[in-house]
Structures are given as C-alpha cells and as structure tokens.
Amino acid sequence: CDKFCSYCVVPSTRGPEQSRSPREILSEVKVLADQGVKEVTLLGQTVNSYKHTQDGKLYRLSDLLYLINEVEGINRIKFVTSYPKDMTTDLLEAIRDLPKATRYLHVPLQHGCNDVLKVMKRGYTVEDYREMMQRVNEILPGCSVSSDFIVGHPGETEESHQLSLESIREFRFKNSFIFKYSERPGTKAAERFKDEIPDEVKKRRNNEMLDVQNQISEEDNAGFIGKQVEVLVEGPSKSAQKAIEASLAEQLVGRSNCDRIVVFDGNPRLAGSLATVEIFDVTPTTLIGGIVTKEFQHNAGSSLPILQ
Incomplete structure (x- = not known):
C-alpha cells in the first residue's frame, strides 16, 4: 500500500x-x-x-x-x-x-x-x-x-x-x-x-x-421483502441442523448479486449453483426467503429440481 x-x-x-x-x-x-x-x-x-x-x-x-x-x-x-x-x-x-x-x-x-x-x-x-x-x-x-x-x-x-x-x-x-x-x-x-x-x-x-x-x-x-433475488448458493447455513420433515431440504446460505446474505430452505446439492429466492423477512444482516422452483443442471447428463 x-x-x-x-x-x-x-x-x-x-x-x-x-x-x-x-x-x-x-x-x-x-x-x-x-x-x-x-x-x-x-x-x-x-x-x-x-x-x-x-x-x-x-x-x-x-x-x-x-x-x-x-x-x-x-x-x-x-x-x-x-x-x-x-x-x-x-x-x-x-x-x-x-x-x-x-x-x-x-x-x-x-x-x-x-x-x-x-x-x-x-x-x-x-x-x-x-x-x-x-x-x-x-x-x-x-x-x-x-x-x-x-x-x-x-x-x-x-x-x-x-x-x-x-x-x-x-x-x-x-x-x-x-x-x-x-x-x-x-x-x-x-x-x-x-x-x-x-x-x-x-x-x-x-x-x-x-x-x-x-x-x-x-x-x-x-426493501427486498416480496422481491426475488438471484443467489449464489454457498451451502448449509450455520444453523442448518434441522431437516424439514422427510425431505432432503435444510437451511442454505448464499449471497445476492449485491452481496447480501440470504438464507432459505433447499436441497444441499444446490451448493455452487445460482438459485432464485423470494424474500419474506429480514434482519439487519440477512435476507430470509423461500426458493422459487426451477430446474438446475447438476451434471452434464441430468437435471434435478430445486426444492421449495
């Protein structure tokens, strides 16, 4: 410097x-x-x-x-x-x-x-x-x-x-x-x-x-409540110990394009992918939302649904 x-x-x-x-x-x-x-x-x-x-x-x-x-x-x-x-x-x-x-x-x-x-x-x-x-x-x-x-x-x-x-x-x-x-x-x-x-x-x-x-x-x-944001999924959040009923879903964390932390429930296999999340609650540090269902490419030969 x-x-x-x-x-x-x-x-x-x-x-x-x-x-x-x-x-x-x-x-x-x-x-x-x-x-x-x-x-x-x-x-x-x-x-x-x-x-x-x-x-x-x-x-x-x-x-x-x-x-x-x-x-x-x-x-x-x-x-x-x-x-x-x-x-x-x-x-x-x-x-x-x-x-x-x-x-x-x-x-x-x-x-x-x-x-x-x-x-x-x-x-x-x-x-x-x-x-x-x-x-x-x-x-x-x-x-x-x-x-x-x-x-x-x-x-x-x-x-x-x-x-x-x-x-x-x-x-x-x-x-x-x-x-x-x-x-x-x-x-x-x-x-x-x-x-x-x-x-x-x-x-x-x-x-x-x-x-x-x-x-x-x-x-x-x-201001993000009710809006959809694109999230680069990092993986399970720190508090992602509680599974959602019988599904593979758990709390994931990622960041929006403007670097806001976003948490939502979803498939752990989403790590590394881009997902669309609709925000329904916030804290000073975090956007809390639900994932919007879509297909994501898991590998060259298959696509898996993103869990809501």
Missing part, C-alpha cells in the same frame, strides 16, 4: 503497492474455474488502484474485470478493498456493463469528520467521498456499499463522532466494520499523538455506531 494512513502499519510492514500481471491472474482464475469455483474475489489493500503494463498496454482494474468476465464457469466477480479517490468512472461503468461483476463495493470512509480524516492522513474529505457516492448511485443504482470506521482516534471529539453517525445515515451503508482505535507501534499516529480517549468512551461510541448502522441495514433490507 502506498497511502501511509497515520494509524496503519501495512505500508511499513508489507511494502509498496505491487500489481500482479493480468496474464498471471487470468491463468489462476481459469484453473479455479476448472476446479468448480464459481466466484472469485480480487484482493488488495487498495485494489481499485490496480495497474500493470503487459505487452505495452496499461491494464487497470476495469480491464481486468473484462478479462475475467470471459472465463467460462465463473459466475461472480468481486473485489475488495477500494480507496475512495481511486474509484474511477471507467471502473463503475465496467461493473455496470459486465454481467458477472457484483454490484457491491467496500469503500472505507473511516470517519465522518474532515479534521479527523486529516489527522488520519486519509487523503480525501467527506465531500470527496460524497462525490464518489453520487457517481456510484448514478452509474450503479442499487449498488451496495459497505464501509470501515475507526472510533476514538486521536483528535476525535463528541462533535466529530456525531458526524460519523450522520455519515452512516447519509450514505446508508449496507454494513460497516467498526473498530476502536488502538495505538500501533511504528505508526505516525503513535509517534505524534497520545491515545487519550478512555476505553469506555470508545466502547460507547462503537456501540452507538453499530446501533445506527443496524437500523439503516434493516430498513434497507426490508
């Missing part, structure tokens, strides 16, 4: 950004597809800053998505984590135009106060993030966006904490990963600032952030 945020040890411990060649990545994806993998996730600390010159051509992340979209057997392509200032229009348009690209972005805001973002050395303002979100909403309506936040960072006040709460309400993140600040030796924040905010204050602010985020998540998830 080349960003050098004041609280983070990654640039000093793992070194500068390096982008693997498109040829190498594409070869690995094809091997995974041959092994039956249906979804690939491209990983990087700031993955949307990907760039690599191959055979005299500069490839960016949007170009990489186009290449992977052509790989037979792959149904979904995701990437994490993204940096706000590197969220280019060509990347958003690639997600819009490619059927296998998921409409989900993980783009950490980290804080809702410009003064704290400056102390964090994040390199952008809340206004910059707002402009990015406007482009996301214009080009990718319905796209889910998740965020990271740090509470209790040096320089955070009650007033700036309230701005973080307001940012969750404004941007309506699908979910947020919220962390209490802890001093990391070797970081600029540890060198320049004392960790003076009491742990009980950090814990309270953390819980307040979670409460607001859970409310937003459940409100937005409720």
